[in-house]
Amino acid sequence: MLAGILSEGTELDENVKLALSVFLAVAPLDIKTVEAPPEASPVIIVPFEPAQISSPTINALGNSPLRMTGNWRVFRPVWNREVCTKCMACLARCPDGCISLDEEGFPCVDYENCKGCLICVRACPAEGIEKVREAQVL
Numbered sequence: 001m002l003a004g005i006l007s008e009g010t011e012l013d014e015n016v017k018l019a020l021s022v023f024l025a026v027a028p029l030d031i032k033t034v035e036a037p038p039e040a041s042p043v044i045i046v047p048f049e050p051a052q053i054s055s056p057t058i059n060a061l062g063n064s065p066l067r068m069t070g071n072w073r074v075f076r077p078v079w080n081r082e083v084c085t086k087c088m089a090c091l092a093r094c095p096d097g098c099i100s101l102d103e104e105g106f107p108c109v110d111y112e113n114c115k116g117c118l119i120c121v122r123a124c125p126a127e128g129i130e131k132v133r134e135a136q137v138l
């Protein structure tokens, strides 16, 4: 069909010829397959793995230390242990993995990498995190 619309000797005709010769020069790949024995189960058993292995580290710091995100803050979150119920909502919501738990189970923050987005403040159902302007802290 292409031959009908191409005139002899045009660049397009030459390109088609070249493409065809390259296509024919590629050796077909022989993929070896193995027939499953008739008694084999079609169900694939996936072995169980602990969550630490099979899931990503959600609370990892990522590249925050490289970006020095602690320098971005205008406000810093400050925790009030008097009202904190240790629900861990702030820890789960921090996008930079800056919050961990201390020995008593209270959240503590890594201010070197906390960028001051204040998502933790909004996430706290007990209103146990106050936003404090950096200038008032220093």
Ligand code: SF4
Residues within 6 Å of the ligand: 077, 093, 094, 095, 096, 097, 098, 099, 109, 113, 114, 115, 116, 117, 118, 119, 120, 121
């Ligand atoms: S303000 Fe809160 S949520 Fe945002 S980075 Fe700092 S600790 Fe994480």
Ligand code: SF4
Residues within 6 Å of the ligand: 079, 083, 084, 085, 086, 087, 088, 089, 090, 091, 107, 123, 124, 125, 126, 127, 128, 129
């Ligand atoms: S979200 Fe609030 S109450 Fe829950 S652990 Fe964090 S500070 Fe405490």
